[in-house]
Amino acid sequence: MAKVYIFICAIIIIFSLFISITNCIERLPCEKDWDCPRDLCLLPDIPRCMHQMCGCTLPKEAIKIASKKKKTEAIKVN
Numbered sequence: 001m002a003k004v005y006i007f008i009c010a011i012i013i014i015f016s017l018f019i020s021i022t023n024c025i026e027r028l029p030c031e032k033d034w035d036c037p038r039d040l041c042l043l044p045d046i047p048r049c050m051h052q053m054c055g056c057t058l059p060k061e062a063i064k065i066a067s068k069k070k071k072t073e074a075i076k077v078n
Helices: 002-023 060-077
Strands: 046-050 053-057
Touching: none
Parallel strands: none
Antiparallel strands: 046 053
16 A cells, blocks of 8 residues: 555656646747747757747748648559
8 A cells, every 4th residue: 555655656746847847948929930049949840930939840841841742642542
């Protein structure tokens, strides 16, 4: 019984640490894309202003390439 209690306490501590780490990521307000810092995202993502908050998205070129790949794969399947 004591081992179950210790296990539950350990799980609670781990989850609370995880939640506190994910909540400490600062949301940066913005008006335009250039308001977001360049080092916000890992490559190939780029910083963009979305709903007046900085976030990371794929560049338009990468999205176009991915959509072309999906179209060609759909044609091959048919």
